[in-house]
Amino acid sequence: MIKVEGLTRAYGSFLAVDDISFECKPGTVTGFLGPNGAGKTTTMRVMVGLTPPTRGEVTIGGLHYRDIPNPGRHVGVLLDASAQHAGRTGREVLEIGARTMGLESARIEEMLELVSLDPREAKRRVRNYSLGMRQRLGIAHALLGDPSVLILDEPANGLDPAGIRWMRGLLQGYAERGGTVLLSSHLLHEVEQIADEMILIGNGRIVARGTREELLLGATGGVATTLVTSLDNHALSQALTERGLVAHPAGGGLRVTAEPVEVGRVAADRQIVLTDLRAGNEGGLEDLFLELTADTQREGHPQTTMTSEVSA
Amino acid sequence: MTTAMNVPPTIDVTGTARIPFARLFRVELRKSADTRAGRWLIGVTAGLSLLAEVIFLIVAANHTPQDVPAKFGDFVAVSAFISSVLLPVLGIMLVTSEWSQRTAMTTFALEPKRMRIILAKMLAGTALTLFVVVFALFVGLVCNALLGVLRTGGADWTFGWSGFFGFLITQTLAMLGGFALACLLLNTPAAIVVFFAYKWVLPVLFFWGSSLMNWFDRLSPWLNFQAAQGPLYEMPLSGKEWGQLLVSGFVWLVVPLAIGLWRIRRAEVK
Ligand SMILES: Nc1ncnc2c1ncn2[C@@H]1O[C@H](COP(=O)(O)OP(=O)(O)OP(=O)(O)O)[C@@H](O)[C@H]1O
Ligand SMILES: [Mg+2]
Numbered sequence: 165m166i167k168v169e170g171l172t173r174a175y176g177s178f179l180a181v182d183d184i185s186f187e188c189k190p191g192t193v194t195g196f197l198g199p200n201g202a203g204k205t206t207t208m209r210v211m212v213g214l215t216p217p218t219r220g221e222v223t224i225g226g227l228h229y230r231d232i233p234n235p236g237r238h239v240g241v242l243l244d245a246s247a248q249h250a251g252r253t254g255r256e257v258l259e260i261g262a263r264t265m266g267l268e269s270a271r272i273e274e275m276l277e278l279v280s281l282d283p284r285e286a287k288r289r290v291r292n293y294s295l296g297m298r299q300r301l302g303i304a305h306a307l308l309g310d311p312s313v314l315i316l317d318e319p320a321n322g323l324d325p326a327g328i329r330w331m332r333g334l335l336q337g338y339a340e341r342g343g344t345v346l347l348s349s350h351l352l353h354e355v356e357q358i359a360d361e362m363i364l365i366g367n368g369r370i371v372a373r374g375t376r377e378e379l380l381l382g383a384t385g386g387v388a389t390t391l392v393t394s395l396d397n398h399a400l401s402q403a404l405t406e407r408g409l410v411a412h413p414a415g416g417g418l419r420v421t422a423e424p425v426e427v428g429r430v431a432a433d434r435q436i437v438l439t440d441l442r443a444g445n446e447g448g449l450e451d452l453f454l455e456l457t458a459d460t461q462r463e464g465h466p467q468t469t470m471t472s473e474v475s476a
Numbered sequence: 477m478t479t480a481m482n483v484p485p486t487i488d489v490t491g492t493a494r495i496p497f498a499r500l501f502r503v504e505l506r507k508s509a510d511t512r513a514g515r516w517l518i519g520v521t522a523g524l525s526l527l528a529e530v531i532f533l534i535v536a537a538n539h540t541p542q543d544v545p546a547k548f549g550d551f552v553a554v555s556a557f558i559s560s561v562l563l564p565v566l567g568i569m570l571v572t573s574e575w576s577q578r579t580a581m582t583t584f585a586l587e588p589k590r591m592r593i594i595l596a597k598m599l600a601g602t603a604l605t606l607f608v609v610v611f612a613l614f615v616g617l618v619c620n621a622l623l624g625v626l627r628t629g630g631a632d633w634t635f636g637w638s639g640f641f642g643f644l645i646t647q648t649l650a651m652l653g654g655f656a657l658a659c660l661l662l663n664t665p666a667a668i669v670v671f672f673a674y675k676w677v678l679p680v681l682f683f684w685g686s687s688l689m690n691w692f693d694r695l696s697p698w699l700n701f702q703a704a705q706g707p708l709y710e711m712p713l714s715g716k717e718w719g720q721l722l723v724s725g726f727v728w729l730v731v732p733l734a735i736g737l738w739r740i741r742r743a744e745v746k
Contacts, residue, residue, distance in 0.1 A: 214585065
């Protein structure tokens with residue numbers, strides 16, 4: 165549905181986006197991931213014609229964005245929620261969008277309700293909106309024209325945990341009804357649960373892509389890892405080593421290079437009580453993400469073991 | 477996903493018409509007045525015109541027609557002075573607020589054919605100018621009628637179509653002058669400063685230049701757009717006057733506007 169072909173955007177001699185190609189299919193959510201300055205926003209801006217590409221092109225449903233008549237009815241866009249007139253009320257922002265697209269004003273009420281902005285908040289000026297409220301307004305604006313394609317730049321930015329969960333459900337439902345969703349994020353865990361496919365970008369180039377499972381497999385070189393915690397980690401570690409499995413202490417438990425089922429079996433044999441047992445590749449995915457984009461990490465090549473344990 | 481196979485990867489746009497221009501125009505008109513800043517600007521323009529004409533009425537009513545002659549045209553001229561200052565600001569704000577408030581991102585995402593938006597804005601500015609002009613004429617009418625009652629000797633209705641069109645055209649050109657500079661500079665303070673430098677400083681320079689240099693004296697009528705607009709109040713214009721109006725208008729209106737449009741068309745909207 166969204167097709168990016170050989171897209172390059174240069175600023176002087178600096179390539180903000182460097183020859184990237186990918187596709188987003190209808191009925192799927194595509195996650196667009198990368199660190200600060202990777203080129204996510206630039207790519208999305210080219211998609212909707214706000215930034216001219218240096219080379220390459222983007223089509224949406226086979227058309228260039230500028231050739232889509234009344235594009236708001238087909239493509240919902242949220243690039244920067246703070247780019248709204250500070251002196252307009254939230255409702256007026258939607259009113260202008262609805263009028264431009266030629267929609268009934270009932271649609272405005274519907275959208276305000278969908279993003280949980282109550283009538284009092286809708287009458288407030290955007291200047292006085294909190295970050296999360298602006299984000300909700302932006303999402304409402306993107307959905308206003310009931311588009312079949314959604315392009316959202318960091319839509320979860322500023323949303324509270326309940327809001328993030330709500331948005332996840334919203335986008336998933338949207339894709340299930342056949343919509344195409346492209347959303348960007350810096351945060352892997354924000355995206356990996358809803359994205360059918362992920363595209364990792366760093367320094368303007370795509371460094372990895374695929375489903376969560378595909379990326380995971382790549383991340384650990386095809387080897388499964390398991391995170392396990394038991395009442396007696398020491399005994400479990402010994403038992404695992406006797407079976408020829410490699411186990412290292414990690415956080416309050418062990419990281420084992422094996423499938424969870426194998427670890428469980430060893431524990432059952434030795435009658436060790438497990439308090440936690442799960443596939444341990446999440447950390448691997450995050451490691452991969454940081455590693456692949458390490459060149460552009462402002463912090464240099466990161467020491468990730470600690471952070472991945474915490475988030476796991 | 478099962479749905480992925482059923483939905484073709486194209487969008488069906490056959491049922492969608494492009495946004496009618498009239499709608500863009502109405503939306504732009506709405507946008508000019510849906511914020512406090514916009515409403516104030518229009519309100520102050522109309523309010524000051526009203527105030528200026530009323531003050532002129534009070535002054536005239538307390539003097540004899542010999543001391544303070546007051547025709548219908550004089551009332552209109554008083555308000556024309558006010559609106560020729562504020563209408564350009566209105567023309568500027570129509571364009572630059574999209575950049576300073578960064579709403580251009582939304583506007584151009586909803587209508588990627590940017591020139592249609594700019595044209596809609598230009599017409600919205602013209603409509604607002606028309607509103608201010610009609611309002612000023614109406615106030616002038618009432619004031620002049622009142623003066624006829626208050627002062628012996630009755631009202632002098634000298635104005636004529638020439639005065640009407642002169643007023644309408646010069647005010648529209650003033651608004652467009654601001655609009656053109658705004659397109660060129662895309663920045664509110666810069667456009668306002670440059671516009672008033674052009675409006676108030678440039679005529680002085682023209683005057684000096686003409687008095688110092690002979691050749692400039694012959695050239696300046698062809699470059700002085702404001703002076704060239706003077707004869708519009710006393711139509712018909714001679715061929716030479718038309719020529720000076722068109723040439724100077726080309727320099728001060730068409731050239732900045734053309735460069736500005738070219739810039740907007742290619743600009744990266746942030
Ligand atoms: N007009 C411009 N001139 C010069 N460089 C630019 C311009 N616009 C963007 N860039 C650069 O292009 C790079 C990519 O920026 P972009 O906004 O696409 O990153 P991003 O992936 O969205 O980052 P973030 O996660 O922080 O939002 C950055 O290095 C940025 O500084
Ligand atoms: Mg960004």
